[in-house]
Amino acid sequence: MAFAQTKEDISGKISLISTQARGDIDDNDVIKNNVPYGISSKILLKIAKKGTPLVKLGNGNLKVMLVAGIHGNELPPQIGLLKLVERLRNSKLNGTVYIIPFAAPLATRNNSRWLDGLDLNRAGLNEGSVTYDLLKSIQELEVDAVADFHSTKIGSNPGRESVFCTKNPCGESFEIGQFITKRTSSELICYNAAGKMYNGALEDECNIRGIPAVTCEVVSENGQITPGSTEKSLMQMESYLKYFKIID
Numbered sequence: 697m698a699f700a701q702t703k704e705d706i707s708g709k710i711s712l713i714s715t716q717a718r719g720d721i722d723d724n725d726v727i728k729n730n731v732p733y734g735i736s737s738k739i740l741l742k743i744a745k746k747g748t749p750l751v752k753l754g755n756g757n758l759k760v761m762l763v764a765g766i767h768g769n770e771l772p773p774q775i776g777l778l779k780l781v782e783r784l785r786n787s788k789l790n791g792t793v794y795i796i797p798f799a800a801p802l803a804t805r806n807n808s809r810w811l812d813g814l815d816l817n818r819a820g821l822n823e824g825s826v827t828y829d830l831l832k833s834i835q836e837l838e839v840d841a842v843a844d845f846h847s848t849k850i851g852s853n854p855g856r857e858s859v860f861c862t863k864n865p866c867g868e869s870f871e872i873g874q875f876i877t878k879r880t881s882s883e884l885i886c887y888n889a890a891g892k893m894y895n896g897a898l899e900d901e902c903n904i905r906g907i908p909a910v911t912c913e914v915v916s917e918n919g920q921i922t923p924g925s926t927e928k929s930l931m932q933m934e935s936y937l938k939y940f941k942i943i944d
């Protein structure tokens with residue numbers, strides 16, 4: 697039986713994990729001009745004025761989380777996750793998918809890497825930071841794996857389409873990294889131990905806690921959306937879900 701999508705269908709799947717980084721994302725013209733058409737994006741932008749929105753899709757035992765916007769000026773993955781919500785929200789999923797399209801709506805609104813002078817991808821141990829709250833939610837929800845999506849400009853670090861992973865203490869991080877890089881044009885960047893290179897990074901802090909995590913990067917100018925970058929980010933996201941057989 698077919699039935700019309702209502703506002704409630706998606707609203708009921710969204711909660712807030714933190715209110716401190718709320719922001720009006722509509723003020724960022726680049727985001728505004730690239731938001732996909734659909735009720736869920738509209739609602740997510742509205743809810744982001746109150747805090748960091750978390751979307752829950754599916755209802756299976758295996759729970760994974762996809763995050764973007766830890767760096768507010770890295771726009772392709774944030775648009776990518778809005779598109780992913782649109783694509784998945786009426787699909788059958790073999791698992792639970794948590795999606796955070798804007799980790800720090802205020803940083804996205806400001807089109808800035810920083811939030812109150814803080815690099816949120818080094819702030820996992822700073823009590824009171826959005827990253828700290830995010831890690832807390834990941835543990836409370838008993839999420840099984842996390843992927844953090846970024847973009848990088850040419851000439852910066854890493855400056856190329858890639859997937860970061862580590863082998864210790866969570867070997868599955870490496871397996872996920874291998875899986876995604878074999879199916880996309882991304883390069884594998886693997887470190888031996890989590891937390892050594894990037895202390896306080898979401899990926900590292902998850903791996904240290906035994907929750908396998910990777911960081912995916914696509915190439916785009918900061919604060920802009922380089923043509924094709926959102927699609928590359930989406931390919932990484934879908935490939936990530938395929939690793940877990942959550943989608944075919």
Ligand SMILES: [Zn+2]
Binds near residue numbers: 767770817846
């Ligand atoms: Zn980043």
